[in-house]
Amino acid sequence: MTGKVAVVVGGAGGIGHAQALGLADAGADVIVASRKLEHLKPVADEIQARGRKSLAVAVEVTDEKSVAAMVNSVLKAFPHIDVLVNAHGLAIRHPADSFPIDEWQKVMDINTRGTFLTCQAVGRVMIKQRSGKIVNLSSVRGRYGLPTDYAAYCPSKGAVDTLTRTLACEWAKYNVLVNAIAPTVVETELTRPALADPEFANRMKARIPLGRWAMPEELVGATIFFASKASDFITGQILYIDGGVTTW
Numbered sequence: 177m178t179g180k181v182a183v184v185v186g187g188a189g190g191i192g193h194a195q196a197l198g199l200a201d202a203g204a205d206v207i208v209a210s211r212k213l214e215h216l217k218p219v220a221d222e223i224q225a226r227g228r229k230s231l232a233v234a235v236e237v238t239d240e241k242s243v244a245a246m247v248n249s250v251l252k253a254f255p256h257i258d259v260l261v262n263a264h265g266l267a268i269r270h271p272a273d274s275f276p277i278d279e280w281q282k283v284m285d286i287n288t289r290g291t292f293l294t295c296q297a298v299g300r301v302m303i304k305q306r307s308g309k310i311v312n313l314s315s316v317r318g319r320y321g322l323p324t325d326y327a328a329y330c331p332s333k334g335a336v337d338t339l340t341r342t343l344a345c346e347w348a349k350y351n352v353l354v355n356a357i358a359p360t361v362v363e364t365e366l367t368r369p370a371l372a373d374p375e376f377a378n379r380m381k382a383r384i385p386l387g388r389w390a391m392p393e394e395l396v397g398a399t400i401f402f403a404s405k406a407s408d409f410i411t412g413q414i415l416y417i418d419g420g421v422t423t424w
Contacts, residue, residue, distance in 0.1 A: 177404055178203035181254045185237060185246075185294050186264030188215035190364030190392045191313065195263050197222060198396030199403065204259065205229035207250050211236055229254075237264055237290030240297075247297045259403040260298040260310045262291050269370065272327035280328040287332035288339070295343055295354070302352045311402045312340050314358040316418045333358075337414050344412030353411040355402045360418040363389045385420030 182199045186192035187208025200206045200223045207230065208219045216232035223230035231253050235246040250257060266286040268279045291312055302308025317326060318333035337356060344354040361367060361380050371377045371389070381387065398415050401407050416422045 177259075177400065180204040180258040180403070181207070181250075181256055182259035182261060182403065183207045183209060183246075183250060183257055183298060184261045184263055185209045185235065185290075186262065186313070187219055187232075188212065189263060189265075190366065191265075191359075191362060191395060192261075192263035193219055194392035194396055195261050195399055197226070198393070198400060199259070199261070200226045200228040200230070202400050202404070203228070204403075205254065207231045207233060207254070209233045209235045209246050210264070237294055238285045240293055243293045243297045246294075247301060251301070256305055257298055257301050258308060260294065260302075260308070261399060261403070262294055262310070262312045264290060265313055267326075267329045267366070267370075269325035269329075270327075271325060275327050283328035284332050284335075287329070288335040291336050292339060295339070299343065299347060299352060303347065303350045306351050308350075308352045309403045309407070310343070310352065310354040311399050312336050312354070312356040314340070314356040314414055316358055316360050316416060316421050318358060318414070319416075319422065340414065341412045348411055353402075353407065355407070355411060356414045357395055357398045357402070358414050358416045358418070359390050359395055360384055360416075360421045361389045362392055362395065364392060383421050384418070385423065388419065390417060390419065 182204045184196040187196045188210040208216045213234040220230040220232040233249045236242040314336045315333040317330040318337040340356040
C-alpha cells in the first residue's frame with residue numbers, strides 16, 4: 177500500500193479505527209472521516225506516529241454537500257484517492273411490528289444512503305483517475321435475517337451488498353473495483369451493550385462455529401487484500417468474515 181491514499185469513513189469507530197491503523201501499517205497515507213472531529217484527531221495522530229500522512233475531516237454521510245466537502249478537503253491535501261473504506265454504520269433494535277419508522281429510516285439513511293453518497297462522491301474521483309478500490313462494510317445480516325429486532329439493520333446491509341455488486345458492474349470499465357467485507361458480531365463500544373444481554377449474546381454465539389466474537393483487528397486483512405494489487409481481478413464480491421456463520 178506504499179504510496180496509496182486511503183479514506184476511511186467512520187474512522188473514529190472501533191472497526192474504522194482498526195481499519196485506518198491497519199492501512200497505515202501497510203504503508204498507506206490515511207484520511208479519517210466521521211461526524212465528530214474531536215474523535216478523529218487522536219486517530220490521525222496515531223497514523224502520523226506510524227510515519228504516515230493523515231488528515232481528520234468531519235462529515236455527515238447522509239448529507240450530499242457534506243460528503244462533497246469531505247472529498248474536496250482530501251483533494252486539497254492529497255493528489256489522488258486510491259482507496260475508500262466505508263466503515264460507518266448504525267444498528268437500532270426494535271420488534272418489527274412496533275419499530276418506529278423514523279428510527280428505521282435513520283438506520284437506512286446512515287447504512288445505505290451514507291454508503292451510496294460516499295461511493296458516489298469518491299467514485300467520481302476514481303473514474304477520472306481510471307483507478308480505485310472501494311471496500312464497503314456489510315454484514316452477514318445482509319444475507320441472513322434474525323428472529324427479533326433487526327428489521328432495519330438487516331435490510332440496510334442487504335442493500336449495501338446489492339449496491340456493491342451494482343457499482344462493481346457499472347464501474348469496472350473505469351478500473352474502479354468495489355467489494356465488501358461482511359463480518360458477524362464484532363466486539364466494539366457500540367455492540368457491547370447488546371452483548372451484555374445474556375440471551376442475545378448466547379443466541380448469537382451459538383451461530384458461530386468458532387465460538388467467539390470477531391475483534392475489529394480481524395477485519396483488517398480482508399480490507400488490505402481488497403485495497404491492494406492482490407485483488408486486481410476481483411470486484412463485486414462480498415467476503416464473509418464470520419467465524420463460520422454462513423456455513424450453515
